[in-house]
Amino acid sequence: MARLVVMDADRCVGCQLCMFACNRRFGEGGLEKAALKVKSTGGFERGFVVVVCRACPDPPCLKVCPVDALDYRKGGGVILNVNKCIGCGRCVDACPVNAVFWDKNANKPDICVHCGYCVSYCPYDVLAMKEVEPFEVAN
Amino acid sequence: MKLPTNVLNIDLTRRQYSVEDRADLFQYYIGGTGVATNLLRENCPKGADPLGPDNPIIFAVGPLVGLYPLASKTVSMFKSPLTGNLGESHAGGRSAISIRLAGYGAIVIRGASESPIYLSIKDTGVEFKDASGIWGIASSVTTGRVVRELETGAGTRTIMRIGSAGENLVRYAMVTTETYRHFGRLGLGAVFGSKKLKALAICGEMGLEVESRKEYRKAYDDIYRRAVESPLMRKYHDIGTSVNIMPLNLLKGLPTRNLTSVSSADAMNISGEHLAEEYLGRRVACAHCPVACIHIAGLREPYENEPYFYKTTMIAYDYELLYSLGSMLGVFDEKGLLRLIDSVEIWGLDAMSTGVVLAWATEAMEKGLITEVETLGLNLKWGDFDTYSKAVEQIVKQRNEFYVNIARGVEYASKIYGGEDFALAFGGNEMPGYHTGPVTHIGSLTGARHSHLDAAGYSIDQAALKGKLPDPKEAAARLLKEEVWRQILSSLVVCFFARNIYDKDTILKTLETAGHTVAPDRLYGLGLEILREKNQFKLEHGFDASALRIPKRILETDSPHGKVRESYLKEAVDEFYRLLASDQDPEKF
Numbered sequence A: 001m002a003r004l005v006v007m008d009a010d011r012c013v014g015c016q017l018c019m020f021a022c023n024r025r026f027g028e029g030g031l032e033k034a035a036l037k038v039k040s041t042g043g044f045e046r047g048f049v050v051v052v053c054r055a056c057p058d059p060p061c062l063k064v065c066p067v068d069a070l071d072y073r074k075g076g077g078v079i080l081n082v083n084k085c086i087g088c089g090r091c092v093d094a095c096p097v098n099a100v101f102w103d104k105n106a107n108k109p110d111i112c113v114h115c116g117y118c119v120s121y122c123p124y125d126v127l128a129m130k131e132v133e134p135f136e137v138a139n
Numbered sequence B: 001m002k003l004p005t006n007v008l009n010i011d012l013t014r015r016q017y018s019v020e021d022r023a024d025l026f027q028y029y030i031g032g033t034g035v036a037t038n039l040l041r042e043n044c045p046k047g048a049d050p051l052g053p054d055n056p057i058i059f060a061v062g063p064l065v066g067l068y069p070l071a072s073k074t075v076s077m078f079k080s081p082l083t084g085n086l087g088e089s090h091a092g093g094r095s096a097i098s099i100r101l102a103g104y105g106a107i108v109i110r111g112a113s114e115s116p117i118y119l120s121i122k123d124t125g126v127e128f129k130d131a132s133g134i135w136g137i138a139s140s141v142t143t144g145r146v147v148r149e150l151e152t153g154a155g156t157r158t159i160m161r162i163g164s165a166g167e168n169l170v171r172y173a174m175v176t177t178e179t180y181r182h183f184g185r186l187g188l189g190a191v192f193g194s195k196k197l198k199a200l201a202i203c204g205e206m207g208l209e210v211e212s213r214k215e216y217r218k219a220y221d222d223i224y225r226r227a228v229e230s231p232l233m234r235k236y237h238d239i240g241t242s243v244n245i246m247p248l249n250l251l252k253g254l255p256t257r258n259l260t261s262v263s264s265a266d267a268m269n270i271s272g273e274h275l276a277e278e279y280l281g282r283r284v285a286c287a288h289c290p291v292a293c294i295h296i297a298g299l300r301e302p303y304e305n306e307p308y309f310y311k312t313t314m315i316a317y318d319y320e321l322l323y324s325l326g327s328m329l330g331v332f333d334e335k336g337l338l339r340l341i342d343s344v345e346i347w348g349l350d351a352m353s354t355g356v357v358l359a360w361a362t363e364a365m366e367k368g369l370i371t372e373v374e375t376l377g378l379n380l381k382w383g384d385f386d387t388y389s390k391a392v393e394q395i396v397k398q399r400n401e402f403y404v405n406i407a408r409g410v411e412y413a414s415k416i417y418g419g420e421d422f423a424l425a426f427g428g429n430e431m432p433g434y435h436t437g438p439v440t441h442i443g444s445l446t447g448a449r450h451s452h453l454d455a456a457g458y459s460i461d462q463a464a465l466k467g468k469l470p471d472p473k474e475a476a477a478r479l480l481k482e483e484v485w486r487q488i489l490s491s492l493v494v495c496f497f498a499r500n501i502y503d504k505d506t507i508l509k510t511l512e513t514a515g516h517t518v519a520p521d522r523l524y525g526l527g528l529e530i531l532r533e534k535n536q537f538k539l540e541h542g543f544d545a546s547a548l549r550i551p552k553r554i555l556e557t558d559s560p561h562g563k564v565r566e567s568y569l570k571e572a573v574d575e576f577y578r579l580l581a582s583d584q585d586p587e588k589f
Helices: A017-024 A060-064 A090-094 B023-029 B032-043 B095-101 B140-150 B188-194 B213-229 B231-238 B241-251 B272-278 B319-329 B334-347 B351-366 B385-397 B401-406 B410-417 B438-446 B457-464 B472-492 B504-514 B520-540 B566-581
Strands: A003-006 A037-040 A048-051 A070-072 A078-080 A101-103 A108-110 A127-130 B006-011 B016-021 B057-060 B074-079 B086-091 B106-110 B117-122 B125-130 B157-161 B175-177 B181-183 B197-203 B280-284 B294-302 B310-317
Touching: A017 A037, A017 B213, A060 A070, A060 A090, B023 B032, B032 B057, B032 B074, B032 B086, B032 B106, B032 B472, B032 B520, B057 B188, B074 B095, B074 B188, B086 B188, B086 B520, B095 B157, B095 B197, B140 B157, B140 B175, B140 B197, B140 B334, B175 B188, B188 B197, B213 B504, B231 B241, B241 B272, B241 B319, B272 B280, B272 B294, B272 B334, B280 B310, B294 B334, B310 B334, B319 B334, B319 B351, B319 B385, B334 B351, B334 B385, B351 B385, B351 B410, B385 B401, B401 B410, B438 B457, B438 B472, B438 B566, B457 B472, B472 B504, B472 B520, B472 B566, B504 B520, B520 B566
Parallel strands: B006 B106, B117 B197
Antiparallel strands: A003 A127, A037 A048, A070 A078, A101 A108, B006 B016, B057 B074, B057 B106, B074 B086, B086 B181, B117 B125, B157 B175, B157 B197, B175 B181, B280 B294, B294 B310
């Protein structure tokens, strides 16, 4: 199963259409539910960092969840069972690349499900859905 | 909550804030410029000193912001310290998205702080933070870096700030946001400075409900597809606004050396094509805009006497900067021009006003109206970018009376030193980069903010080169109709570059999904109403259309339509104000 990868962050113009797309999966506007983030590398003059779930083979977020609300996703990444989640936020702290975001309204994490909806709204081919071997390091 | 209706009121004097639901304003005026005009009228008393605590700063966004692509602009309004009248300036970056997703439709900043301050604004409220340790940092870029470290919210925040120009009350100081976007025109930076307000950090990432999820996604996909397929958008992505240098040079409509000329054999050096080929280092976008029109040059320069030691500076360029600091000053050395653009950016000045002021000063020096006594030893000469950079610093530091005077704009300076005939300002605002014919200048005279963006008269001139120039009455009507329509675009608020994508049907459809109902036949009427309110504000603050000064220089230098006739301009201006006051349906202008 394919998963979301950052092909080339140097092509990123910082438009954040991917973030809005991610949020729009739920049919709403704004950014509350966005599960990826584009931010500058310390000012727009230095370009952008695209923070997405890297689908760790041994996900720290899953390991620290006290109620087993996170499960392995086939092809990489994790799936959140919102009914089990108690909103403790440990997964956010555990992610070394800060790719677990927070929905303040729902008090639950926003975690990428590698659906690829954002890819079709990236005008500059920064993002792609790709089959990745379990231990292959993507960008 | 579907519409952005919350107005955040901030009192800098008392260090208090409150949030007020102004659904009344947002329902009626949509948002952006419509709402801001009314908030300005409510908060700015007659006779207010633009640099006094009575002058409010208004920021407003609209119902499409955060929902649809290309709706990424914030409208600022204030009383302009440059013209002493209506001040309005728009900027993108992340400003609009951050304001709306922090839960606000508008922000009103009143009063003045006694000591330097910066504001941290979130959905939870406002923090008033001491800025005495930041005040005096000359560079708006460095100020941005410091505030970035102090504040949370990387990726979903805007940091608006001023440089030394704003602190020192240069009347055309700007406010910078996200390093490369600006509330550039009419001196908002000086208003910040007068309030001891160094920066605003606004962070927001909330969700926005829509009327129908299905309809929202459908309307979104339609706009997105048209945006990425549009040739106009392609043009702004590929080369950027600087693509206009060569066509204007070819037409002989590129103001050169204070409009003593309209083209140059060296224009290619500062053209978008050449800069893209040799210097383009990065393109960036405003939040939620696929176009990425912001073009940034990487300028690699060696340090003197240090072998293999280089610095690379990333410098944003646009058409108006290449005109005002380039052709207008005879600077056709692109490296020198980029350095000059960078210094104007760092000090925090409006590039257009700065270039036109320096162009006037250069000619005034040639004609002996001023000497090196006034300029503190600087011999201003066309093309001498090093001396111009030094003059820019002097304008910011204002070490003698001459620099104090030119820091008030070219209109003011020329009244003191003479040379009004070649002081290129309209309504007190320095001219934009178009000498395409009469219509562009009529637009600068009649536009509510005396800006090329009010009605884009240059495009009427350019289109008429293939046919016939409209008569003065028709020119006035077309300018007014365009300016009326732009009130709607800047109430939504969408970028003017997207004006062909946001046609009437698209506007109605997107507003509906955003939860705003507006009668289809009301749009033009509303636009006219907003424009009339702006005009009313101007009249209350002393504007007199009959006293508008027409700089002689624009009548002397040939345009692509030949000599611009004063009688044509005057007839059109009269007709514009007659129509503005008439009962005629604006859609049929």
